[in-house]
Amino acid sequence: MSEDRPGDQTDVRMDDDLALRPEREAVVGSAGGREPRGDGRRDKREGRWRGERRRGERAMVPEADFRSYYGLPVLNEPTWHDYDIAGYLFLGGLAGASSILGEAAELTGRPLLARAGKVGALCAIGGSFYALIHDLGKPARFVNMLRVFKVTSPMSVGTWILSAYGPQAGLAAVTAVTGLFPRLGRAASAGAGLTGAAVATYTAVLVADTAVPLWHDGHRELPLLFAGSAMAAAGGLGLLAAPLAEAGPARGTALLGTALEAAAALRMERRLGPVAEPLKQGKGRLARLGEVLSAAGALLGATAGRRSRGAAVVAGAALLAGSACTRFGVFHAGVASANDPAYTVEPQRARLAARERQENGVRE
Structure with a gap:
């Protein structure tokens, strides 16, 4: 029987001869088949990145298919x-x-x-305050x-x-209805118009600041999506409340918002890939229904809604329902x-893999 060297892997045969099996030889640093850690440190003894496999080395253990422990969500479900x-x-x-x-x-x-927009804004913000509180x-x-005021x-x-x-x-709504203090009302209307853009879109930043995968990964498109949805709703309210002769801006706002x-929804679905799948499943499909209702309402308002008061009312209702x-x-x-751990784990893996490829390319 031949004498083995340390680290050699052998296999016992029927003729009692010990033979080396190179394909089963374990290589130091290749356990688990993990890629380079990318921590910027090099092994002084071997002159290579710590955790990096030598050229030609193969992983001994396949990569684990981890989702979560016992299939439970990785994140806590939002309590809202x-x-x-x-x-x-x-x-x-x-x-x-x-x-x-x-x-x-x-x-x-x-x-x-103008009066319809101001009164509608007051009623909507009142309902929004009630829902939040x-x-x-x-x-x-809330008080x-x-x-404090924290910018971050x-x-x-x-x-x-x-x-x-x-x-x-x-104040803008009250002065518009009563006719009192017109100058004060115009100033308040201008102030509400300036801050209205922030009110319509800041909620997208609010939800994107969470760890919820769809909201967090969609932080680029959500402000545009919310802005378009808000414009469609405001246009629908204008079509419902204003006469045909004055509803031109409402029709244009509805078309532009839709x-x-x-466009923002399509861009988000394409960029997020699998993470956007919940928008096509379960109650998430309401978003797709909203797009259809908004498009139908905008087209109806821009065509038949120009001449028919009834068509304008139907178009306005469709736009409001679509935005909701x-x-x-x-x-x-x-x-x-x-709730699904795959939407948390898989994107993290993809980002880590992309980062490792980039670091490997820089080192090479």
């Missing part, structure tokens, strides 16, 4: 109530865009459309957030945006992506 938070997202967007539309109508000499549980919790916190910034917008929207919403479905669909899809 769907009707409160999804309603808060929808009503806030409607309010902000309606203030912008109301100010534009006033500047172009359309008083009835109902989810918080106590009104004092407590005004004690979307919730803190959003609280101050709402606090600045709400009184101006209320196009922006559809979009917000509820995005909310439910986000919750579903947090």
Whole structure:
């Protein structure tokens, strides 16, 4: 029997002869078949990156197919109530865009459309405040957030945006209905129009700042998606409340908002890939229904809605329903992506692999 060298792998044969099997030879540093750690440190003894395999070395253990322990979610499910938070997202967007539309109508000499936008903004922001406070549980919790202003916190910034917008929207609506203090009303209307854009879109930053995969990974497109949805809703409200002669800006806003919403949704689905699957499953499909309703409402309003009051009302209702479905669909899809560990683990693996490939390319 021959004498073995340390580290050699042998195999016992029928003739009692020990033979080396090179294909089963373990290589130092290749356990688990892990790729380079990319920590920037080199092994002084061998002159290579720590954890990096030599050329020609093969992994001894296949990569583990980890999802989560016992199939449980990696992330905790958001504790937000769907009707409160999804309603808060929808009503806030409607309010902000309606203030912008109301100010534009006033500047172009359309008083009835301007009044509809201002009153609609006040009603929507009131409902949005109610939904938010109902989810918080106590009104004092909203007031407590005004004690500090933290630029890095979307919730803190959003609280101050709402606090600045709400009184101006209320004053603009009251003066538009009563006719009192017209100069003060015009100033409040202009202020509400300026802050309305932030009210309509800051909620996208708020949800994207969470660890929910769909919302977090879609941080680039969500502000545009929410802005388009808000514009479509405001246009729908204008078609419902304003006469045909003054509804031109509402029709244009609905068309532009619907196009922006559809483009942002398409871009997000293509860029996120598998992470966007919840938008096509379960309650997430409400977002797709919202796109269809918004497109149908915008087209109907731009065609038959120009001549028929009935068609304009149907188009406005479809636009409002489509915007609400979009917000509820995005909310439910986000919750579903947090519940499935695959939407958390697989994107992390892809990012790590891309980072390792980039680091390997730099080192080579």
